[in-house]
Amino acid sequence: xxxxxxxLRRDEAWMKLALAQARLAGEAGEVPxxxxxxxxxxxxxxxxxxxxxxxxPTAHAEMIALTQAASSLETWRLDGATAYVTLEPCPMCxxxxxxxxxxxxxxxxxxxxxxxxxxxxxxxxxxxxxxxFPAVGGVLAAECGEVLTRFFRARRGAKRMNENRANDx
Amino acid sequence: xxxxxxxLRRDEAWMKLALAQARLAGEAGEVPxxxxxxxxxxxxxxxxxxxxxxxxPTAHAEMIALTQAASSLETWRLDGATAYVTLEPCPMCxxxxxxxxxxxxxxxxxxxxxxxxxxxxxxxxxxxxxxxFPAVGGVLAAECGEVLTRFFRARRGAKRMNENRANDx
Numbered sequence: 215x216x217x218x219x220x221x222l223r224r225d226e227a228w229m230k231l232a233l234a235q236a237r238l239a240g241e242a243g244e245v246p247x248x249x250x251x252x253x254x255x256x257x258x259x260x261x262x263x264x265x266x267x268x269x270x271p272t273a274h275a276e277m278i279a280l281t282q283a284a285s286s287l288e289t290w291r292l293d294g295a296t297a298y299v300t301l302e303p304c305p306m307c308x309x310x311x312x313x314x315x316x317x318x319x320x321x322x323x324x325x326x327x328x329x330x331x332x333x334x335x336x337x338x339x340x341x342x343x344x345x346x347f348p349a350v351g352g353v354l355a356a357e358c359g360e361v362l363t364r365f366f367r368a369r370r371g372a373k374r375m376n377e378n379r380a381n382d383x
Numbered sequence: 384x385x386x387x388x389x390x391l392r393r394d395e396a397w398m399k400l401a402l403a404q405a406r407l408a409g410e411a412g413e414v415p416x417x418x419x420x421x422x423x424x425x426x427x428x429x430x431x432x433x434x435x436x437x438x439x440p441t442a443h444a445e446m447i448a449l450t451q452a453a454s455s456l457e458t459w460r461l462d463g464a465t466a467y468v469t470l471e472p473c474p475m476c477x478x479x480x481x482x483x484x485x486x487x488x489x490x491x492x493x494x495x496x497x498x499x500x501x502x503x504x505x506x507x508x509x510x511x512x513x514x515x516f517p518a519v520g521g522v523l524a525a526e527c528g529e530v531l532t533r534f535f536r537a538r539r540g541a542k543r544m545n546e547n548r549a550n551d552x
Binding site: 265266269270271272274277280281284285288289290291292304305306307308309310312313314315327328330334335337340342343344 | 434435438439440441443446449450453454457458459460461473474475476477478479481482483484496497499503504506509511512513
C-alpha cells in the first residue's frame with residue numbers, strides 16, 4: 215500500500231513535467247499533448263506535439279520522444295523505460311510503443327475519440343503482437359484534460375470572433 | 384473492366400518502385416520493406432525501413448515516407464495521395480496513415496503477425512476514427528513476400544554459421 219502510494223507520487227511528479235510540455239505545445243498553437251520518457255530516475259526524452267510546426271502528420275509528442283529516447287540509450291529497445299503522456303496514446307503512438315518494447319506507459323486523460331490503450335483499442339495488451347506493456351491511465355487526469363479543454367475553447371472563441379469580423383465587413 | 388485493369392497496371396508499376404526501396408533496405412541489413420507515395424502522377428516520397436540504421440523504433444518505411452510527402456506538399460493532409468507499401472502496414476503505420484488523411488493505401492504481402500489494414504486490425508476502416516481510406520492488398524504480393532522470405536532465410540543461415548564457428552573454437 216505504501217509502495218503503491220509512493221509509485222503514484224512518483225508518477226504524478228513525472229506527469230507534471232509532461233504537463234509542462236503540453237503547455238509549451240498549446241503556446242505554439244499545437245494541440246497540447248506532452249510526453250516525458252524516464253529511464254532509471256532520469257528523463258531521457260521530453261517532447262510535445264509539433265504536427266503544425268513541423269508540417270508532419272507523424273509529429274505527435276510520443277513519436278518525437280521515442281526517437282529522442284532511443285538516441286539517448288543508443289538502442290531502439292526501451293524495455294527499461296516508462297513513458298508519461300498527458301493524453302491516452304492514439305493507434306499510431308500505441309503501436310510505436312509496442313515496436314519500441316516500452317516498459318510501461320502512464321497517461322493522464324482518456325481519449326474517447328482515438329485512445330488505443332484501453333478506450334477504442336488495447337494495443338498495449340494484444341497477445342498477437344510481439345510485445346505487451348502495462349498502461350496506467352488517470353494520473354493527473356483532470357489537469358491533463360483541462361489543458362486540452364481550455365485550448366479548444368480558446369480556438370473556438372477565436373474562430374467565432376473571426377467569423378463575426380468577417381460578417382462586419 | 385478496362386479501367387480496373389488499367390488501375391492494376393498502374394498500381395503494379397508503382398509497387399515495383401516500392402520493391403526497389405525494399406531491396407535497398409535488405410542490402411543495408413534492414414527488414415526489407417519499401418514505400419512510395421504518389422500524388423497526381425508524381426512520386427513525392429520514397430523510403431525504406433531504417434530502424435537499425437537510425438537506431439529508431441519509429442523509423443519504418445511508411446513513417447519516413449509520410450514525413451517526406453508532407454514536406455513535399457507543404458501540408459500534413461495527404462488526402463490526394465496514394466501510398467504503395469510492400470508489406471501490410473503495422474498499427475503504428477496504419478494509424479499514421481489515418482492521421483495523415485491518406486487517400487488510398489496499396490500493399491503487397493499480408494502481415495499475419497502485425498497487419499493493421501485487414502489482418503489483425505482494420506484501422507483504415509474504423510468509423511470511430513476521424514478518417515477512413517481504401518486499402519488494397521495483394522499487389523505483386525509474391526515478389527514483395529519473396530524479398531522478406533529471402534532476407535530472413537539468409538539471416539538464419541548466417542546465425543547458424545556463426546554458431547557452428549563458435550562450436551569449432
